Amino acid sequence: MNVLIYIAAVVLTAWSMGVHVWMHSPVMQFFVSSAAVIPLAAIMGRATEAIAARSGERLGGLLSATFGNAVELIIGVFSLKDGLxxxxxxxxxxxxISNLLFxxxxxxxxxxxxHPIQRFNVRVARSHGSMLMLGIGVAFVVPTAFAYSAAHVSPVLSYGxxxxxxxxxxxxxxxxxxxHRELFQAIQHEEDEDVAPRRSILAHVLLLAVSTVLVSLESDWLVGSVRSIAVHLGWSEVFIxxxxVAIIGNAAEHASAVWMAWKNRMDLSLEIAVGSTLQVAMFIAPVLFFIGAIMGVPFTFTFTWPEVVSMMAAVLLVVVLVMDGESNWLEGAMAFGAYVVLAAGFYSLPG
Structure with a gap:
């Protein structure tokens, strides 16, 4: 499987470069770059996981926080550069919403x-729930509400x-x-495995650096073709x-979370999905805000009402589902169904 991922990354990246240099087709560039990001993101995710396993719990946690959402950060920076x-x-x-619901x-x-009933650390679930309410329910909803209720709102609110x-x-x-790291220990299951990575940590760091550079290039080309795609297919930039873009950027995390759930390692699966959401809301978004301020781009924490309502609906549903420390397939169907409804709503928006 690893060999297939590397082959796919090389082939799709080379194809994308060829399209960019010779064909100059925005539509083909969008789809080929989107496809190339998926195996590259998978390589980044595996390299990060291997580095975390070799470097210990503390440094591994910091590395996961830094690199886990590198694709979203890269795409966001290039989008800001282009004024999108x-x-x-x-x-x-x-x-x-894709991490929480999909x-x-x-x-x-x-x-x-x-596994009919799967269990995870309820303390971690409650801590994540509280952070989600702050990072989304307060930091996103409050600036949006004030912005829509007044003719002019000071940028101090977004800075705060x-x-x-x-x-x-x-x-x-x-x-x-x-x-308090002892409170965040994962529940042990019979199927848990500790597989030592075969490569050295230096090799994984080099692999992570190379894949990050390639993702940067693909992200630049991907973002540059968004306007053409919106015109050709009639999609709104919001839907894209x-x-x-959200599904492409989280492709590696999607596969990892589902695979860990299949192996009954629900603490790790929950950390990938909900922990990644917290990184986006409370780390990636503020970093992009300050980068925008440095670049002179008026990026604020005010969103459209459909975006705010969708994020809050996702947070509230997930908080209710995880508070008991248990999960089952019906709860998964409810969350996935909610995502389908929200995706259909954004698709219905005019281009």
Whole structure:
């Protein structure tokens, strides 16, 4: 399987480069670059996981937080450079609802087909639930509500929301990795395996660096073709960001979370899905906000009402589902069904 991923990455990346240099077709560039990002993201995810396994729990947690959503950050930076602010916000929205509803729902469903009741650390679930309410329910909803209720809102509100989210997220990392790490131990299952990575940590770091550079190139070409795709297919930039770009950027995480659920390692599956959501909402979004401020791009924490309602609906449903520390296939079906409804809603928006 690893060999197939590397072959796919090489072939699709070479094809994408050929399209960019010789064909100059925005539509083909979009689809080929989208396809190339998927195996590259898988390689990045595996390299990060291997580095974390070799470097220990503390450093591994920091590396996962830094590189776990590298694709979203790269796509966001290139989108800001091109002035595609709606795409940046919609990709944040899409990453949040796809991780919470699509990934977690599919993980619950697939894992529940093999294991009738799956259990995970309820303390971790409650901590994640509280962070989600702050990172999305407060940092995103409050600036949006004030922006739509007044003719002019000071940018101080967005600066405050971004700063608080970033600081609390870093405090949460310190809390879970240092001062209270014993509370965040995973539930042990008979199927848990500790497989030592075969390569050295230096090889994995080099692999991660190369794949990150290639993802940067593909992301630049992908974002550059968005406007042409919107015209040719009649898709709105919001739909492209919420559904298409979000699924592409999280492809590696999607596969990993579902596979871990199938193996009954629900703590790891939950961390991939919900932990990644927290990274996007409380780390990636504030970082993009401050990058936008440096670049002179007016990126704020105000979203459209469909985006805000969708994110809050996803958060509330997931909080209800995980609070008991157990999951089953029906709960997964409910979360996945909610994602389908939201995706259909964004598709119905005019282009």
């Amino acid at each position: 602010i709606p795409l940046v916000k919609s990709s944040i929205t899409g990453s949040i 990934v977690l729902g599919l993980s619950f469903f697939v894992g529940g087909l093999r 929301a971004a700063s608080v989210s970033l600081i609390v997220y870093l405090l949460g990392l310190y809390f879970s990795l240092f001062t 960001g919420v559904v298409v």
